[in-house]
Amino acid sequence: MLGLLDALDISNAHVVGNSLGGACALRMALDAPGRISALVLMGPGGVNTTRSLPTPGLKLLLDYYNGEGPTLAKITRFIREYLVYDGSQVSDEMIQERYEASIDPQVIAAPPLRRPIGIPRFSRWDFTRDSRLKHCQVPTLVLWGTEDKVNRPSGGEALRSRMPDCNLYLFGRTGHWVQWERADEFNAVTLAFLISRSAR
Missing domain, CATH: 3.40.50.1820 (Alpha/Beta hydrolase fold, catalytic domain)
Incomplete structure (x- = not known):
């Protein structure tokens, strides 16, 4: 920057x-x-x-690109249950938009956040x-x-x-x-x- x-x-x-x-x-x-x-x-x-482990919300975020990779179900759960206080206020359209941004090939190639391999040094x-x-x-x-x-x-x-x-x-x-x-x-x-x- x-x-x-x-x-x-x-x-x-x-x-x-x-x-x-x-x-x-x-x-x-x-x-x-x-x-x-x-x-x-x-x-x-x-x-x-x-000095403790990441919050449940951060764990979900760090694991978003791991395992099966990004899915609409994973990002919906993260946004509605962990990102905002009242998940009912987030529209399906907004979640779809965020999901599509998350599967952009350039983002997939180098995710901005990902759980580190091995013992994390937070x-x-x-x-x-x-x-x-x-x-x-x-x-x-x-x-x-x-x-x-x-x-x-x-x-x-x-x-x-x-x-x-x-x-x-x-x-x-x-x-x-x-x-x-x-x-x-x-x-x-x-x-x-x-x-x-x-x-x-």
Whole structure:
């Protein structure tokens, strides 16, 4: 992503990321804080507050491309039972769209998330162990659903307590997809945050 900014001749930018995208955004801020003017993270990955195994939702996600591979039944169960708080709100059309995206040949060739072979070393992806967090001055807004079954909501407080300029907003009765489940509030909070940072 930093290479993309270089290719587009963008010196710095606001970065918004959900889940794996949130982990990527946070890594960008730690690796090149001068390039990131503000950071918005929605249920980001890589924030392990328990040192325990992944959540049931994350296990399903990591196994999606294993075994029989992607199926409509697997993605339907993941989305309706683990991704959002109220699965009845997700249309069949949306699930079909997500399924078709997941079986794109280029995605199949290099899945973005997959359970590692052998003993997983999740500590490599644990930002709570990264000493750079306490020195990261990038203005950060963390948004998390209290009913997130993919990434533990306790990660929000872990980031807020470690980062010098970090605001935390928790959404009740909301799962992993804050930006979709609570779109109006998400847009309002995020826009206000980014405008306030742009005015500095």
